[in-house]
Amino acid sequence: MVNILLTHWNKIQNARLVMNILLTHWNKLQNARLVMNILLTHWNKLQNARLMVNILLTHWNKLQNARLMVNILLTHWNKLQNARLMVNILLTHWNKLQN
Numbered sequence: 001m002v003n004i005l006l007t008h009w010n011k012i013q014n015a016r017l018v019m020n021i022l023l024t025h026w027n028k029l030q031n032a033r034l035v036m037n038i039l040l041t042h043w044n045k046l047q048n049a050r051l052m053v054n055i056l057l058t059h060w061n062k063l064q065n066a067r068l069m070v071n072i073l074l075t076h077w078n079k080l081q082n083a084r085l086m087v088n089i090l091l092t093h094w095n096k097l098q099n
């Protein structure tokens with residue numbers, strides 16, 4: 001799955017579709033850090049993460065699993081500003097995610 005994203009990244013011009021793929025196949029992903037690294041590598045294609053970061057920081061304890069986290073990413077994708085900071089936060093707090 002990760003290789004598919006890497007190979008066809010340029011063909012996927014809609015970030016929402018990318019996140020939808022991640023959400024759909026989340027349980028099949030064996031290395032979440034690699035997924036986050038993909039996002040970090042292509043952070044310049046994202047638009048804005050300030051609100052996303054604030055949501056994560058404010059509601060982190062309410063996040064029950066990674067699927068919910070990805071749902072938040074998907075919902076607020078267009079509002080992102082600093083994708084690198086967002087990914088760093090996700091990597092830092094990854095162990096707090098139960099699923």
